[in-house]
Amino acid sequence: MQSRKQLPITNAVIHPVVLLGIVDHYNRACKNTRKRAVGILLGTIDRRGHAEVLNSFAVPFEEDERNPTVFFFDHDYVENMAAMFRKVTARERIIGWYSTGPQIRPADMGVHEIVQGFCSSGHALYVICQVDPKETGLPTEAYVSLEEDSVALEGSAPGQPRRIFEHVPNSIGALEAEEVGTEHLLRDVRNWSVSTLTGEVRAK
Amino acid sequence: MQSRKQLPITNAVIHPVVLLGIVDHYNRACKNTRKRAVGILLGTIDRRGHAEVLNSFAVPFEEDERNPTVFFFDHDYVENMAAMFRKVTARERIIGWYSTGPQIRPADMGVHEIVQGFCSSGHALYVICQVDPKETGLPTEAYVSLEEDSVALEGSAPGQPRRIFEHVPNSIGALEAEEVGTEHLLRDVRNWSVSTLTGEVRAK
Numbered sequence: 001m002q003s004r005k006q007l008p009i010t011n012a013v014i015h016p017v018v019l020l021g022i023v024d025h026y027n028r029a030c031k032n033t034r035k036r037a038v039g040i041l042l043g044t045i046d047r048r049g050h051a052e053v054l055n056s057f058a059v060p061f062e063e064d065e066r067n068p069t070v071f072f073f074d075h076d077y078v079e080n081m082a083a084m085f086r087k088v089t090a091r092e093r094i095i096g097w098y099s100t101g102p103q104i105r106p107a108d109m110g111v112h113e114i115v116q117g118f119c120s121s122g123h124a125l126y127v128i129c130q131v132d133p134k135e136t137g138l139p140t141e142a143y144v145s146l147e148e149d150s151v152a153l154e155g156s157a158p159g160q161p162r163r164i165f166e167h168v169p170n171s172i173g174a175l176e177a178e179e180v181g182t183e184h185l186l187r188d189v190r191n192w193s194v195s196t197l198t199g200e201v202r203a204k
Numbered sequence: 205m206q207s208r209k210q211l212p213i214t215n216a217v218i219h220p221v222v223l224l225g226i227v228d229h230y231n232r233a234c235k236n237t238r239k240r241a242v243g244i245l246l247g248t249i250d251r252r253g254h255a256e257v258l259n260s261f262a263v264p265f266e267e268d269e270r271n272p273t274v275f276f277f278d279h280d281y282v283e284n285m286a287a288m289f290r291k292v293t294a295r296e297r298i299i300g301w302y303s304t305g306p307q308i309r310p311a312d313m314g315v316h317e318i319v320q321g322f323c324s325s326g327h328a329l330y331v332i333c334q335v336d337p338k339e340t341g342l343p344t345e346a347y348v349s350l351e352e353d354s355v356a357l358e359g360s361a362p363g364q365p366r367r368i369f370e371h372v373p374n375s376i377g378a379l380e381a382e383e384v385g386t387e388h389l390l391r392d393v394r395n396w397s398v399s400t401l402t403g404e405v406r407a408k
Contacts, residue, residue, distance in 0.1 A: 088264055
């Protein structure tokens with residue numbers, strides 16, 4: 001077995017409001033189109049590389065269907081929004097970005113490098129969120145980018161170091177205080193089938 | 205019985221991401237202080253006065269503890285944020301504001317009048333969200349403001365019309381598409397007691 005270098009972000013906890021925010025962004029702006037939803041993740045990363053994804057905002061994003069490496073990502077928009085969010089909660093910084101994928105696309109390393117420029121650590125977290133209702137597993141995948149030669153890859157080509165995405169373990173989690181909101185949802189959301197919900201809970 | 209005038213907003217559905225966003229805003233910015241969280245509600249109001257509260261953002265807000273009618277509400281901040289949200293989803297407009305109350309406070313009619321200036325209908329929805337975990341009922345109350353003399357109030361004083369808050373029926377609800385996110389939460393949020401969750405669902 002080959003050794004693996006320490007990832008700059010070792011694991012990520014994605015908070016409920018972020019998951020709902022991404023799903024809503026997709027439904028409002030992208031549903032029934034070929035577009036995907038792209039936005040910024042805010043939160044904290046501690047010294048051990050543990051990331052808490054606490055908040056998010058949507059970003060205007062366009063990509064060229066014919067040339068998938070051509071995209072428009074509104075850099076000024078991100079800068080302005082981040083400055084405005086800091087006025088309310090100074091502790092949360094840009095720590096990465098999200099897309100609704102559903103997979104990594106050719107433009108993504110380019111976007112990732114732009115987002116890294118906003119991250120004080122120089123490393124960004126990339127979260128792909130599945131919005132397909134058929135999906136039954138964890139709806140999120142998380143990645144960091146590494147130089148290919150710093151990763152133990154079998155059969156990697158020699159030459160210029162290329163950046164590649166590497167998986168980061170992630171989970172959905174709430175702080176105790178946040179569960180107030182989520183518990184109210186369980187009590188109050190209408191039109192849910194009780195049997196489905198109970199089934200979901202029992203299946204845990 | 206005295207007749208009641210039609211309310212400019214007849215009922216409001218508050219979407220899950222808004223509820224979680226308010227609770228998170230409070231926990232991040234106000235917990236263990238005497239402050240409350242204040243922010244803007246985005247969404248749609250149809251011709252019959254039915255409001256869908258689809259999104260929200262936090263606003264910097266300060267009030268004077270000694271003089272509860274003195275407050276600072278960042279008007280420019282609201283204008284800038286609303287313009288930025290419109291770049292992603294043009295359909296959502298400012299339709300009101302929220303606070304974590306827990307009750308209506310003396311400053312609130314002043315804030316409400318500022319927010320009304322941002323609402324194309326000239327009417328704003330005010331939602332107070334309970335963030336107290338002991339609360340067991342619906343965590344939200346919704347209001348519109350009316351001129352006192354247009355409301356049937358017993359024992360109301362004659363003279364200059366004064367604006368007062370009037371209750372609006374409200375519920376927490378999700379569009380079918382949004383339930384994807386909420387269902388994932390049920391499956392994936394860690395550290396929840398299965399028996400508690402199942403109990404909640406059965407109690408519906």
